[in-house]
Amino acid sequence: MISYAECSARERLALLLDPGSFHEWLPPSERVMSPHLAQLGVPSAFDDGVAVGRAMLDGRSVFVAAQEGAFMGGGVGEVHGAKLVGLLQRALRDRPAAVLLLAESGGVRLHEANAGLIAVSEVMRSLLDVRAAGIPVLVLIGGANGCFGGMGIVARCADYIVMSDVGRLAMSGPEVIEASHGVDEFDSRDRALVWRTTGGKHRWLTGDCDALVEDDVAAFRAAAIAAIDVSKPLTLEALEQEHALLTKRLHALDTIDTTDRDEAALLWSALGIADARQVPELSVEAVRALRTA
Amino acid sequence: MQWNSLVTQLFGPYHGMREDGDFLQGEVIFDGEPIAVIGTTNHAPIGVRLALAQARVVLDTVAQHPGRPTLLLIDTQGQQLRRRDELLGINRAMAHLGASIDLARRRGHRVIGLVYDQALSGGFITSGLIADACYALPDAEIRVMRIPAMARVTKLPEEKLTALSQSNPVFAPGVQNYVAMGGVRALWRGDLQACLREALAHTPTDDRRARDGAERGGRRLAAAVVQRVLDAA
Secondary structure (H helix, E strand, O other), X not given: OOOOOOOOHHHHHHHXXXXXXXXXXXXXXXXXXOHHHHHHOOOOOOOOOEEEEEEEEXXXXXXXXXXXXXXXXXXXXXXXXHHHHHHHHHHHHHOOXXXXXXXXXXXXXXXXXXXXXXXXXXXXXXXXXXXXXXXXXXXXXXXXXXXXHHHHHHHHOOOEEEEEOOOEEXXXXXXXXXXXXXXXXXXXOOHHHHHHHHEHHHHHHOOXXXXXXXXXXXHXXXXXXXXXXXXXXXXXXXXXXXXXXXXXXXXOXXXXXXXXXXXXXXXXXXXXXXXXXHHHHOOHHHHHOOOOO | OOHHHHHHHHHOOOOOOEEEXXXXXXXXXXXXXXXXXXXXXXXXXXXXXXXXXXXXXXXXXXXXXXXXOEEEEEOEEEEOOOHHXXXXXXXXHXXXXXXXXXHHHHOOOOEEEEEOOEEEHHHHOOOHHHOOEEEEOOOOEEEOOOHHXXXXXXXXXXXXXXXXXXHOOOOOOOHHHHHHOOOOOEEOOOOHHHHHHHHHHHOOOOOOHHHHHHHHOOOOOHHHHHHHHHHOO
């Protein structure tokens, strides 16, 4: 078993895809780098923190992008974002079987904040173009930096999300919320609370991810292969269903006194999960069996 | 600008827009044709509830009024920074709002964003930034983070960021920088009705922001990098 979380982006590509099949576009040797980091005197990367290209997965042609969490937390800058947009536009043109996004990102890279924000929205629009064309977009989340900010929204625009239990998917990081509203609102050092709020098991039980796997590259590969043909068209009916689900969830805790109680466990109970308080202690396999819908 | 003053200038004193807390909604008549207007005010933080409220109107418009143009009025301090919203999947609610607007666009609704006061990161990315195009008033403010906070997070000196922000639109808040980068298509000055009329008639439906950013000099690389990925062997 090889930990997905501990792999670099390129190690993930090497282990997850068919051996030797990854062909990179704009590889590090071409040195397509951020002009803004250099201006700030901050070290740059020859790939701006993301590798994009084509590959084979179980003998099928796929396009793939992998964000490198060790470089600026996987933050999206102008070049990084443009590589993702280019990949998605190319998918729209060349129609691979699927697009895989190995997401690991804190969201917008603050060092180039304005350009990063626009870039993330361009990624979102081009991803939705690919999805609307019936080409499945799969997002894999299991890196140590999680998938946050604008990339947390991008992930939820995709057809299918695979997460490990150590993976995290959310919008604002706990540190940001704590800095804004205090430690009583969100204690970012309470790791158990952070995972109950943003982690893979929680996202599985709420249906925010579509597959929950162990922190194992082979498990991610198997889940991606299983989902390669899962296309979920965003029709008006599908969006009405999504709206109903989110509205029900918004009100799930309305009538419950949550003072000094574990809100995550209360939410899981409200969603029909038995023995919700035990969830953090359970194995991935046991949690997988708990989901009711 | 106050939302009421804005919509009065755009649609006259009997515009019929309603304010429900921080949420704005209305069906207005412009040049004899109905337009759906959705917005927020009071620098609203966008949490799950406000994201769903906006999506509701978008989906209703798609279902009941095929093709009706939609105007998004933006004033937000960004996403709601609360643990409860994260627990409830605020990113999923935001994505749902974005996907709803995207569906409207694909079904032929013209969707136009207007930043009339303030726009920040998370509250902006699935409204104005996912419309056909986004416009702004000249005295509006758009940013990801204030420079002092940016200095803290990036551990770079505030003076350095301030100095760079004079020459490089990437670092500094301000609608003019977003215009230069292509994120905002144009500023609405003077006759706002004429601006809206022009936007409804001529807003492109494809994403031109990277090309605009290159032509305007504010974001020189994005369009070229996209093209290089498309052309790569």
